[in-house]
Amino acid sequence: MKAKEGVLDILNKVLVSELTAVHQYLLHAALCKHWGYHRLHEHFSHLAQEEVSHSSGLVDHILYLGGTPEMDHLDAVAAGKKVLELLEADLSFEREDADALREGIAHCAKVGDFTTRHRLEEMIVDTEEHIDWFETQLRTIKQVGVERYLAEQLAADKS
Ligand SMILES: [Fe+2]
Numbered sequence: 088m089k090a091k092e093g094v095l096d097i098l099n100k101v102l103v104s105e106l107t108a109v110h111q112y113l114l115h116a117a118l119c120k121h122w123g124y125h126r127l128h129e130h131f132s133h134l135a136q137e138e139v140s141h142s143s144g145l146v147d148h149i150l151y152l153g154g155t156p157e158m159d160h161l162d163a164v165a166a167g168k169k170v171l172e173l174l175e176a177d178l179s180f181e182r183e184d185a186d187a188l189r190e191g192i193a194h195c196a197k198v199g200d201f202t203t204r205h206r207l208e209e210m211i212v213d214t215e216e217h218i219d220w221f222e223t224q225l226r227t228i229k230q231v232g233v234e235r236y237l238a239e240q241l242a243a244d245k246s
């Protein structure tokens with residue numbers, strides 16, 4: 088299938104963001120493990136997996152549209168020295184991702200590419216869940232204090 092105007096550029100832009108998210112959450116998972124916050128480690132590992140599935144879905148779709156997935160660069164990966172810094176950086180990262188997806192969805196509607204629009208809409212559902220999770224963590228920290236929040240993150244969830 089041939090891509091409509093501008094769609095491949097949007098998909099490749101979103102792909103850079105999703106690949107960056109994979110790296111960022113792998114790093115944040117590793118940092119949390121290193122600091123002993125096993126519960127956060129598990130959640131960041133789960134987020135990294137979701138970003139892998141967003142990335143691979145985009146790669147498939149770019150190929151389907153006859154494009155070339157651009158895999159050879161990333162945006163800057165946010166690091167940090169404290170959990171709070173990671174959570175704040177991740178929330179703003181996810182908000183930017185949601186904005187890019189919303190722009191993509193609007194563009195696809197304009198050019199009449201409903202297949203791509205549907206894919207981006209599926210991704211924005213996960214992205215909004217990610218935003219909600221980060222907002223909840225930051226709200227909890229405000230309510231109970233960072234020490235108490237972190238004490239709760241030491242043990243991994245039992246499953
Ligand atoms: Fe994503």
Ligand SMILES: [Fe+2]
Nearest residue numbers: 108181214217
């Ligand atoms: Fe995300």
